[in-house]
Amino acid sequence: MTCQEAERMITPYINNWLSDEELEQFLLHIKSCENCREELEIYFTVDYGIRQLDDEIGVYNIREAMEESLEAAWDRIKYIHVLTILKYVFRTLSVLWLTITLILQMRIWWQEGFFLK
Numbered sequence: 001m002t003c004q005e006a007e008r009m010i011t012p013y014i015n016n017w018l019s020d021e022e023l024e025q026f027l028l029h030i031k032s033c034e035n036c037r038e039e040l041e042i043y044f045t046v047d048y049g050i051r052q053l054d055d056e057i058g059v060y061n062i063r064e065a066m067e068e069s070l071e072a073a074w075d076r077i078k079y080i081h082v083l084t085i086l087k088y089v090f091r092t093l094s095v096l097w098l099t100i101t102l103i104l105q106m107r108i109w110w111q112e113g114f115f116l117k
């Protein structure tokens with residue numbers, strides 16, 4: 001992902017509009033690119049400032065809030081990865097189960113002489 005692409009994703013990121021795939025790409029870029037990270041911090045500060053005015057939450061450490069947001073986003077990505085792995089595991093298991101069932105059924109048919117007729 002280029003910096004330009006990442007910068008275009010900052011607002012969607014803050015508003016939770018990114019797809020899981022986009023989110024992962026964005027997080028990876030933010031992790032490795034200091035410039036975009038700073039850019040995100042600026043947007044985050046502005047956004048947070050506006051919301052703070054609305055909600056009157058009081059003084060809060062914005063950098064910490066951003067770190068928490070990034071951590072939560074990473075957690076979501078990790079969760080999705082686990083789900084994907086589980087999906088593959090279950091799919092493999094059901095294929096395996098089907099194969100075994102079929103083999104057992106063939107054995108029963110073979111024992112009953114089904115194939116000899």
Ligand SMILES: [Zn+2]
Nearest residue numbers: 003006033036
């Ligand atoms: Zn960048």
